[in-house]
Amino acid sequence: MDGRQYEIEWRGSPNFWKGRRGRRPIAIVNHITAGLMPGCPSWMLNPASGASAHYLVARDGRSIQLVKDEDTAWANGVVNRPDWSLYDGSNPNPNLYTLSIEREGLAGDGLTEEQYQATLWLHRQLVDRWGIPVDRDHIIGHYRIDSVNRPNCPGQGFPWDRLFRDLERGDQTMPESWKLNIVKEAKEEGIITSDHDPDGSASVWFVLAVAINVLKVVRKMLGVASGNGR
Numbered sequence: 001m002d003g004r005q006y007e008i009e010w011r012g013s014p015n016f017w018k019g020r021r022g023r024r025p026i027a028i029v030n031h032i033t034a035g036l037m038p039g040c041p042s043w044m045l046n047p048a049s050g051a052s053a054h055y056l057v058a059r060d061g062r063s064i065q066l067v068k069d070e071d072t073a074w075a076n077g078v079v080n081r082p083d084w085s086l087y088d089g090s091n092p093n094p095n096l097y098t099l100s101i102e103r104e105g106l107a108g109d110g111l112t113e114e115q116y117q118a119t120l121w122l123h124r125q126l127v128d129r130w131g132i133p134v135d136r137d138h139i140i141g142h143y144r145i146d147s148v149n150r151p152n153c154p155g156q157g158f159p160w161d162r163l164f165r166d167l168e169r170g171d172q173t174m175p176e177s178w179k180l181n182i183v184k185e186a187k188e189e190g191i192i193t194s195d196h197d198p199d200g201s202a203s204v205w206f207v208l209a210v211a212i213n214v215l216k217v218v219r220k221m222l223g224v225a226s227g228n229g230r
């Protein structure tokens with residue numbers, strides 16, 4: 001995780017219902033467009049398609065929002081032999097209580113690294129914003145709702161294990177023991193005087209670690225130059 005903030009471009013689709021008929025988003029549904037830019041957003045912006053999603057993440061990591069979270073996108077309204085414990089048969093349109101993310105790609109494609117990072121970031125935003133639990137009932141693929149006509153959405157290339165691992169780990173990508181060592185060394189070197197916030201952003205840790213190493217290299221060079229062989 002590089003701590004990067006992503007910008008999401010707004011391109012409103014006409015294909016949605018205002019509001020959610022009293023429901024709220026309880027799950028995220030992942031899709032693949034089976035088409036490439038620039039055609040795939042055009043399709044979802046075209047009233048004739050009758051299709052949309054809340055978000056589209058392109059292969060270069062750029063993201064577009066087409067429908068507001070509070071409104072209902074038309075992404076997975078057809079239910080066909082679902083395999084999803086949260087499917088509410090009494091209110092059969094899953095669009096009313098899901099957020100849908102399309103990913104640019106052809107059938108069977110994996111995600112580019114940029115696309116993966118943007119997808120991970122977007123999941124984190126939505127999980128936080130809507131209090132969505134990180135588990136395999138609340139973050140699913142389209143095939144769980146329509147196993148007959150959408151068995152390959154989002155397809156074999158979708159990195160479920162990596163996504164769940166990263167979401168469960170949160171933003172902490174550096175092991176605690178590394179951080180403790182960095183703090184200890186930085187204090188010894190006089191770079192910092194007090195303990196660093198362990199929840200600080202990854203970039204702060206990176207800067208500290210680099211500063212320590214630069215100091216070591218400089219000291220070594222000076223030591224060699226002055227011939228004291230320290």
Ligand SMILES: [Zn+2]
Nearest residue numbers: 031032142153
């Ligand atoms: Zn789909």
